[in-house]
Amino acid sequence: MTRDTSTVFAARDDARSRAGTDADWMPYLPASSSPFAPDGVEKAALTWAETVxxxxxxxxxxxxxTTIRLTDVTGDACAHVLLFNAVAPWERLNVADTQKIPWQAYLGAGHPLLSGDGRVLATITADTSGRHDAFCGTTSDAWNTRKYGDAAPEGPSPSGRSLFTLAAAKHDLGPRDLPPSVSFFQGVRVEEDGTLRWEGSAGPAEVDLRAELPLIVLIANTAHPLDPRETFTVGPLRVHAWRTAPTAASAAATPETHRAYLNTIDYAEARGL
Structure with a gap:
C-alpha cells in the first residue's frame, strides 16, 4: 500500500490513520491492554507489556x-539480558559473581543475578525452560557479519551488541557501559574437557525475574552465538511485569547469597526504595 507523506499535512493524516492498529511486535500501552496477560495476574496490575x-x-x-516474566512463545526466542541499578547505573550485572557467589554456574529457579558490589539485582523466581547460559554473552558485530553476512541493528541478522547499544542509549549509557550478559531460553553446558556444548531450546517456556533493586532492564532478542543453525533463527519474546515484593534474605540457599541479600536490603532500605 502506497502512503502519501509528501507534505506535512499528508504525513500527519497518514500517522493519524494508523491510530489503534495492532502489529505482531509492539509495546502495549497501557500495559493493561495486553492481549497476553499472564494467568492469575490482574491486567490492571501490569506495569510493562510488550512483544519483542x-x-x-x-x-x-x-x-x-517488580516481577518480570519472559515468555518464549515458539521455542526460538533468545533473551539476552543486562541489568543496571537504576539509582546508580555504574552498578550492573556481574556474570562472574552471578556464577561464583551461589556456587552454581547454571541459571535456574532461585538463582540470584548479582552485581559486582555484592548485591542482588534480580532473582530468578520461576523457570519452565532450564535452558539458559551465563558463559557466552551475546553476539558481536564481527561474529554476525562473519556468520550471517550482516550485523546492523536494522538488518536481517542484528548482533546482540548492536541492539544493546541502542537500548543503552535510551538511558544515557554507552558501549563502554555494557558488561557480559546472560541469556535465557537457549542453553549451554560445559563438558569435562572445558568445551561448551550447545543445548538449544526446551521449547516454549517462561522465566520470571524479580527485581531486588530499581532496575534498568535491557533485553536483546537475537540468535545465541553458539546457535549452529546457518540461518539467523529467532522467535518472538513476550515481556510482562507487575509489582510484587522483594525477596527476603531468609530465602537464600547459601551463607554467601544470604549476605548478598542482606547487602541489598540494607542498601534499598537506607534509600527508602
Whole structure:
C-alpha cells in the first residue's frame, strides 16, 4: 500500500490513520491492554507489556519488587539480558559473581543475578525452560557479519551488541557501559574437557525475574552465538511485569547469597526504595 507523506499535512493524516492498529511486535500501552496477560495476574496490575520482535530489543526501568516474566512463545526466542541499578547505573550485572557467589554456574529457579558490589539485582523466581547460559554473552558485530553476512541493528541478522547499544542509549549509557550478559531460553553446558556444548531450546517456556533493586532492564532478542543453525533463527519474546515484593534474605540457599541479600536490603532500605 502506497502512503502519501509528501507534505506535512499528508504525513500527519497518514500517522493519524494508523491510530489503534495492532502489529505482531509492539509495546502495549497501557500495559493493561495486553492481549497476553499472564494467568492469575490482574491486567490492571501490569506495569510493562510488550512483544519483542525476532531480532528486536527493548529497555525499561522497573521498581524494586517488580516481577518480570519472559515468555518464549515458539521455542526460538533468545533473551539476552543486562541489568543496571537504576539509582546508580555504574552498578550492573556481574556474570562472574552471578556464577561464583551461589556456587552454581547454571541459571535456574532461585538463582540470584548479582552485581559486582555484592548485591542482588534480580532473582530468578520461576523457570519452565532450564535452558539458559551465563558463559557466552551475546553476539558481536564481527561474529554476525562473519556468520550471517550482516550485523546492523536494522538488518536481517542484528548482533546482540548492536541492539544493546541502542537500548543503552535510551538511558544515557554507552558501549563502554555494557558488561557480559546472560541469556535465557537457549542453553549451554560445559563438558569435562572445558568445551561448551550447545543445548538449544526446551521449547516454549517462561522465566520470571524479580527485581531486588530499581532496575534498568535491557533485553536483546537475537540468535545465541553458539546457535549452529546457518540461518539467523529467532522467535518472538513476550515481556510482562507487575509489582510484587522483594525477596527476603531468609530465602537464600547459601551463607554467601544470604549476605548478598542482606547487602541489598540494607542498601534499598537506607534509600527508602
Amino acid at each position: 520482535a525476532p531480532g528486536g530489543y527493548t529497555a525499561k526501568v522497573v521498581a524494586r519488587g
